[in-house]
Every structure is written in C-alpha cells, then in structure tokens.
Amino acid sequence: MRKLKPDRGIQGLVPAIVSLVLFFFTAIVFNLSTAFNILGGLMIIYSFIFGFWSFYKSGNYYFLISTFYLLTFGLVLILLDLPEDFNGPEPKFTDEMKVALLFFYVFMFWLMYVGYQKKLKYRGREVMELAAWDVEEGPDTYTERPRPAGMVDFGKYDIIDFGNYLKKILACYPFQEENRVVMVPIKYGDEFELLYKPNFNYHSKTWIAFDFNGQVSVHISRKDYLDYKDDLSFDHLCESLGQLMITFARFYMRGDKVRIIDRLNSVKIGLFS
Amino acid sequence: MKFEEAAKFGTYISKSYSKDIFRLLNNYRDISASEAASRLGMHIQTVQDFLEAMSGLGILSKKETIERKRPYFRYTLITQNISFEIDLQKELAVSGEDHLEQAKIREKKNAGVRFSLARNGQYFSNVTIWVGKGRERSEKKINLTTAQGKFLYNLPFPDGKHLTLEEIRIKSGIEPGQMPEIKDLVEELIQYKVIEVLN
Numbered sequence: 464m465r466k467l468k469p470d471r472g473i474q475g476l477v478p479a480i481v482s483l484v485l486f487f488f489t490a491i492v493f494n495l496s497t498a499f500n501i502l503g504g505l506m507i508i509y510s511f512i513f514g515f516w517s518f519y520k521s522g523n524y525y526f527l528i529s530t531f532y533l534l535t536f537g538l539v540l541i542l543l544d545l546p547e548d549f550n551g552p553e554p555k556f557t558d559e560m561k562v563a564l565l566f567f568y569v570f571m572f573w574l575m576y577v578g579y580q581k582k583l584k585y586r587g588r589e590v591m592e593l594a595a596w597d598v599e600e601g602p603d604t605y606t607e608r609p610r611p612a613g614m615v616d617f618g619k620y621d622i623i624d625f626g627n628y629l630k631k632i633l634a635c636y637p638f639q640e641e642n643r644v645v646m647v648p649i650k651y652g653d654e655f656e657l658l659y660k661p662n663f664n665y666h667s668k669t670w671i672a673f674d675f676n677g678q679v680s681v682h683i684s685r686k687d688y689l690d691y692k693d694d695l696s697f698d699h700l701c702e703s704l705g706q707l708m709i710t711f712a713r714f715y716m717r718g719d720k721v722r723i724i725d726r727l728n729s730v731k732i733g734l735f736s
Numbered sequence: 737m738k739f740e741e742a743a744k745f746g747t748y749i750s751k752s753y754s755k756d757i758f759r760l761l762n763n764y765r766d767i768s769a770s771e772a773a774s775r776l777g778m779h780i781q782t783v784q785d786f787l788e789a790m791s792g793l794g795i796l797s798k799k800e801t802i803e804r805k806r807p808y809f810r811y812t813l814i815t816q817n818i819s820f821e822i823d824l825q826k827e828l829a830v831s832g833e834d835h836l837e838q839a840k841i842r843e844k845k846n847a848g849v850r851f852s853l854a855r856n857g858q859y860f861s862n863v864t865i866w867v868g869k870g871r872e873r874s875e876k877k878i879n880l881t882t883a884q885g886k887f888l889y890n891l892p893f894p895d896g897k898h899l900t901l902e903e904i905r906i907k908s909g910i911e912p913g914q915m916p917e918i919k920d921l922v923e924e925l926i927q928y929k930v931i932e933v934l935n
Contacts, residue, residue, distance in 0.1 A: 601895045603846050603894065604893065604894045605894075606843055606847070606894055607850065607851065608843075608851040608860070608888075608889070609853070609857075609889070610893060611889065611890055611907075640857060641855075642856050642857075642858070643856075643857060645857070666853070674857070674858060680857070680858075696895050697893055697894065697895055698892070698893035698895045698896040
C-alpha cells in the first residue's frame with residue numbers, strides 16, 4: 464500500500480502551458496506562421512534549458528535525447544511553411560524539412576521508449592516510498608535533527624562513485640563536502656529548484672550522508688515527512704531510509720547496480736510523479 | 737570545608753572590618769557583640785551577624801551569659817589557624833547528577849528545539865530552545881562542546897528506544913572523562929523539556 468500522498472503537482476507542465484499560451488497569443492495578435500516560429504524558438508530554448516542543462520547537471524546521457532528531440536521539434540516548427548490556403552493542394556516539404564522531420568520522429572520515438580523505461584524520471588518518490596515500506600504509524604515523533612543510521616566500510620572514492628551513480632540514475636543528487644557525501648533524493652517536480660536555483664540549500668532537504676569514516680546519517684525534512692499520508696514512526700523511518708541507502712551502496716560496490724534499479728522499479732509509480 | 741560553608745566564610749572574610757574583629761577576638765579572652773561594636777564604632781547587628789557566622793563555622797565558641805535581666809553571648813576565638821579547602825570533585829559530584837547514572841533518556845516529543853550541525857556535519861554545534869510563553873517567549877541558544885554535540889547527535893529520537901547515558905556515550909565515541917559536561921547539558925535539557933527521562 465502506498466505511504467506517500469498522490470502527487471498532484473503541475474510544475475512539470477508549466478513550460479508546456481506557457482508555450483501554448485504564448486503560441487495562441489502570437490497567433491491571435493500576429494498570424495499562425497509567426498506563432499509557429501515563436502513556438503519553434505521556444506522549443507530550441509527549452510532544449511538547452513531543460514534538456515542540455517539537466518544532462519550537464521546529472522550526467523544522465525538520456526537527457527541528450529530529450530535535448531535533440533526538442534531541438535529538432537523546434538527546427539520543424541520553424542521550417543514549417545504553412546500554406547496560405549488550407550483547402551489548396553498539399554504543400555511539398557523541402558529537403559531540409561524532410562531531414563528535420565526524420566530526426567524529429569527518430570528522437571521522438573526514442574524519447575518515448577526511454578521515458579517508458581523511466582530513464583528520465585527523478586526517483587525521489589520511489590526512494591521515500593521504499594523507505595516507508597514497513598514503517599508503522601507513530602504520531603508526534605518528528606524531529607528536525609539527523610539520525611546516525613549505521614556504518615559502512617567503503618573508501619572515500621567508492622562513496623563518491625556511488626553518489627555519482629545515484630545522480631546518473633536520478634535517484635539522488637550528491638553534494639560532496641570536506642569529509643562526506645550528502646545525497647539528496649529528488650522527487651519529480653522538485654528538480655527545478657535543484658537545477659535552477661542558485662545556492663540550493665540541500666541541508667534543509669531530506670538527505671543521506673556517507674562520511675569518509677563510514678558513518679551514515681539521515682535527515683528527513685518536515686516537508687517530506689508531511690508528504691506521507693500518515694504520521695509515521697520517525698525513528699523507524701530514518702533508520703529504514705539509512706538502511707535502504709546502505710543496501711543500495713552494497714549493491715553498487717559488488718557490481719549489482721541493476722538491483723538498485725529493480726528495487727526502484729518495484730514501486731509502481733506513474734511516469735509523471 | 738563544604739562548599740556552602742566556604743561561600744559563607746568567603747562572604748564574611750571579604751568584609752573590610754573582618755580583620756579588625758579578628759584582631760579584637762585575638763586580643764580579648766572573650767568579647768560580646770556590643771563590646772566589639774562600640775570598640776570599632778560599628779552597628780551592633782553587623783558585628784552580631786559576623787560573630788554568629790564565625791561561630792556557626794566553628795571558628796569561635798560562644799557562651800551564654802546572664803547579666804542583669806537580659807542574656808547575651810560572649811565569643812572566644814578557638815583557633816589561630818583557619819584552613820580554607822574545598823574538594824570540588826566531591827562537592828560537585830553530589831549536586832544531583834547521580835540519579836542520571838542509571839536513567840534512560842531520549843528526545844522528548846514536540847520538544848520544539850532546533851539543532852544546528854557543525855561544519856563537518858558529524859555533530860551539533862548548538863541547540864536553540866524556545867523558552868517562555870506568548871509575548872514572553874524568547875530564544876535560548878546553548879553552544880555545545882564537541883563532546884556534547886556528538887552526544888546529542890546520538891540521542892535517541894522521540895520514538896526511539898530509551899538509552900542510558902553510558903550507552904549513548906559509547907555510541908558517540910566520547911571519552912568517559914567528558915561525562916561531567918555531558919551530564920551538565922543533560923540536566924539543563926531535562927529542565928527545558930528537551931530530553932525525557934525514563935527512571
């Protein structure tokens with residue numbers, strides 16, 4: 464049974480809504496051809512802001528598919544030569560348009576496939592759901608302080624590599640400090656703050672820290688705690704989250720990375736939550 | 737000498753007139769408060785209080801004398817040497833921390849306290865507690881030593897299992913010699929209802 468409340472956030476739809484509003488506004492004020500050009504320009508901008516920047520920050524190569532999809536979509540919209548009379552003969556595509564369309568379809572279907580496989584999905588909800596799997600209710604137990612959650616015997620660079628892997632699969636975003644790596648699970652919709660907000664204050668978020676002496680600590684933010692349907696036993700929840708991450712780290716260290724993905728996929732959550 | 741006695745002795749011995757009174761006591765076989773007050777030009781009650789205090793500390797002896805109708809005391813110096821020594825370890829060890837030895841503790845529910853992490857993120861550097869109610873409410877910040885910060889970092893959560901101070905000390909990797917400062921903090925946080933005790 465799900466422990467988290469359903470995600471009803473519309474943050475992910477904001478760029479699409481903005482684009483549509485701008486498109487219709489331009490179409491009314493100017494004409495349809497200008498509207499398509501504006502929309503095409505927006506798609507190219509989005510390809511850099513949402514696609515390439517996400518790839519740069521996460522190291523997840525699948526974002527490049529999204530980047531090229533948006534880029535080719537933008538080009539198609541710009542190259543689109545609208546007929547003056549829609550009842551007239553069908554317009555013939557130029558060679559440039561045909562090439563752009565070919566790449567557009569390739570990247571679109573590739574993106575759909577990758578999206579279906581959840582390669583572009585931020586997995587913070589899965590992490591938090593897995594952590595709460597067998598945690599019972601415990602009212603009035605929340606505290607803002609971190610909790611020691613166990614010990615591991617991995618080296619410094621193993622921990623850094625593990626953090627980078629979690630970043631790549633979008634499970635957590637690592638922040639390296641002087642003597643530890645702090646991993647922040649990012650839920651879908653929360654990535655905008657991480658990606659675009661300068662001085663992102665990760666200490667106030669939910670995090671799991673692996674220090675280079677092997678101590679693992681967990682902090683769960685009030686916002687994330689209140690995102691559960693019930694008041695869960697906080698001590699148990701923190702311990703569970705810590706153990707989950709230690710298990711992931713052990714999978715990674717012995718080369719069973721796919722087990723991490725399997726665990727995350729075992730939580731059946733929609734693509735856009 | 738006990739701490740309270742030493743405090744009392746220190747208070748009186750620091751008075752500007754204390755040496756003059758002792759000089760009188762040294763020169764006279766015995767003396768009353770009124771005689772000493774008139775000799776030094778002081779108020780009788782001031783001298784009376786001084787002599788009573790010294791008598792209570794065993795430095796003077798007093799003998800009740802009845803002349804005419806009204807009884808009064810005459811004081812005699814019974815020692816030429818006053819040693820002022822306090823065994824702090826013994827004195828402070830019995831100041832209420834003993835009950836913590838076997839007590840099991842954890843963070844209290846809804847303590848409304850804010851813990852700030854130290855720079856390296858491995859212990860707390862300070863604790864901020866809200867004190868008082870309504871408009872009188874104010875923030876009290878306690879800066880922690882490294883040992884105290886490590887101890888609080890390992891304090892069981894409000895729904896965690898209660899642990900003894902010794903168990904938390906071992907978990908935190910704190911030296912036994914640092915326990916007095918831990919006990920001091922725990923006492924303080926119990927008072928502010930941040931820590932609950934299971935006796």
